[in-house]
Amino acid sequence: MVARLFRLRIALLGSVFRGGFRAIFRTVLTAILAIALAVGYAWLPGWLSNDAAGRASIGVFLASALMAAIALVPLFANVRNLEPRQFAAFPARPGSVATALLLSTVLSWPMIWLLVWMAALVVLQPDWAVPPWALLVSALLTIGLSISLVRVSSGAVHLLVPRRAIGGLRWIGLLIALAALPLIVFLLTDAVRSAHSSAVHDTAEVLGWTPLGAPAAGLAYLEQGDVSAAVMRFAAAGAALLVLVALWYLIVARSLSTVERPDPDGVNSDGLELFERFPAHPREVIAARSLTYWRRDPRYRVALFAIPIAPIVMVAALWIAGVDPAMLSLLPLPVILLLLGWSLHNDVAYDSTAIWMHVASGTKGVHDRAGRLAPVLVIGLPLVILGSSLTVTVAGDWRTLPAVIGLNFAVLLVSAGAASVFSVLMPYPATRPGDSPFAQPAVQGSGAGLAQTLSMLVALILAVPPVLFAARPILEPELVTNLIALGFGVGWGLLVLWLCTLIGGRVFERGAPELVALTQTFD
């Protein structure tokens, strides 16, 4: 089994060089780039610090980051990984499948880049005062840990997550990566500025005890001449390796003795698009329907395009007026989120008379209200994470991140909640479905201005408490007040949204026939 899998791995390695000239050219280019990145990553500690201690700390830090990536990436992107169930049909014991898969992982492109990185580490530091046996032990531990980490996380995902959810998982991973990117860049630049700071040293100290940083930490201690500490780290890494390998054998045994839960029988999977991804429940299908409408109906898109304009104008005006740019950088995101949430405030009128389907089916008001929040949350929540980390990067102090996230989260939820109530309370004529999004509504009713003003006003008032809570931690960054602001922001936002959904749902249920009648007059 082992030999066969190695042969398969070699074939897989070579398969990237198949295809036309362009494909091969691209592959070669990617490979060169990856090797350059691996060498550059190995060169980074020496470039960031001159003395051995600082270099060791940064080295442990970077090695841990790499191992963390090796462990985390397969959680989200593992479609191309070999998995135990692919070998379920072959007459092989789980143990031999597990061994073969684990060992043959060495022959995969990421592992080859890892080897390049390790080789570059040795080559780039000729004055590295560590004995060769330690280098060998550390290298073996690193390789062993990384292949078992890849296998365990990829295998666990394949075992636990149904096949059709894996696509969604990829998007989540991409989103997390995007959100984390500004923060990672920020942390790195922070490390550059203060390579000798105790923060980096302390972090490296902690990471040295985890399987992520232990092999690198062992080498660092040996360089300082502390053999016992080094052996302790190597032992920790070895123990972690044993646990991971045992876990891997368990995962393989379980994977080979079970089958994936089949899709619900008779599910019509053609052409339902988003509806397939949501459970068959009124609230969720209303969410899927809203999302489909935001995607297909140009009326919603036009409203979205208008949203970023307001903060640009505001920031430009205030900048000219001479407001501190650091403070100014906090402003655009809440304004965008406020407008995004507020854009729900007339969604019932956007449905026009089609709302009768909800009324005639006796849909619960809460389900109607909650389902319609989906597009705003799907756009808004990633925006909160992404935008907040961007905001603190621009503002220049990442310690305020919790407070900024709390504030923005609350603003989004509060404005969506207020808009959700007003959309059933005071609908006003909207452009009809199918009309040009720039066309005027067929009926010019009174109350458009009033509904817009009131819903915005209520959203603003409800947003005041989280803003107050976030103001101090942002001005005087402290961890505790920041965490309190985050907690308050999240709690307040969820509470207000929940209450608004209940109120809106109640209004919907009591006035549903009147809503149908009203939309008929708009049509």
Next chain:
Amino acid sequence: MPANPPSEEFSADAQPVEPSPAAETLAPPRTVRRRVTRPVTGSPARGTDPAESAATAAPSAPTETAQQTETGQTETAAPAEPAERNSTEQAGPSPRTGRIEVPVPSVVRARERAEVASQNPVVLHADSLTKSYGQVLAAADVSFEVRAGSLTGVVGPNGAGKTTVLSMISGLNRPSSGRISVRGIDVWADGPAAKRVIGSLPDRLRLFDRLSGGQLLYYAGVLQGLDQTTVAERSAELAVAFGLESALERPVSDYSAGMQKKIGLACSMIHAPEVLVLDEPYETIDPVSASNVTEILEKYVAGGGSVIMSSHSLDLIQRICDHVVVIIDGSVVAKGTVDAVRAGVSLEERFKHLTKPSEEGKGLEWLRGSSDSE
């Protein structure tokens, strides 16, 4: 294929109006079972032309048909009774006797149904429904009943209040006063429960037409509380029954008016309601699809469901409905079985009489073929 029993093939060929194979999947093939054998020559098949039958042999029609199918009583109660199957076999061997089969026209089935349905329990009870818009009375004290297994038509001139009455039943239009109960559930006191047993198709209200046909069916089904598997099965069957299977992937906004009507009808039936409230279900539907829809509705009614539908077409109501409610200026002026209401004349004649156009023939003297501008 010589191995096949010849009778079946022959009867299928001889059938002038072939029931669409799609509709057959919904319920047991009823039209095939209840075919009546007739000689080729002789008097024209009674009931094929509703106007003719109405004008000439109207009063005698119901009794005659009732005699012809002795087992008619069981039809509405249980559609797939073995006893009925036996009667089919008796009617089956027509080719040997040199007779061809003529399917029972819907009008005959409607008359038979009227007999049976009037004995059935009441499922929908409208009790002095009134709806006023300011000074205007759209519905004044409207009361009527719909019985299980009945296809009840609501007729009336334009603006008589048919849509108002039907939307009050389906819970879309709050009555100013009055009470509607469906299977004993008050529609306006316990809306969600009542709406589970009602399927409605309003007229001139939009569908969520950015969704594809399949998505819309799925949406309607899940909103009515069905699970995924049931929805998938039923949407597939409904799509076949209404001949929409090739259009399920397209957005509903691209459908023709008739197709939109049909997908709306399919949506109203997906949760297998006990009462269907259909406002102008035949409007904009082409004749072939219309006969298809009639088949589906008849099967539904034969299975114990009830339909209340409005239409402008008196012909249509007379042909397929067993009961009728005539609404004029918001009030019920006549109700009962179609035969009772039309009282020996055609429904159209009766309707003209009921509406009592006071100034018949007066006015419009200037409207004539010869030109004034000579």
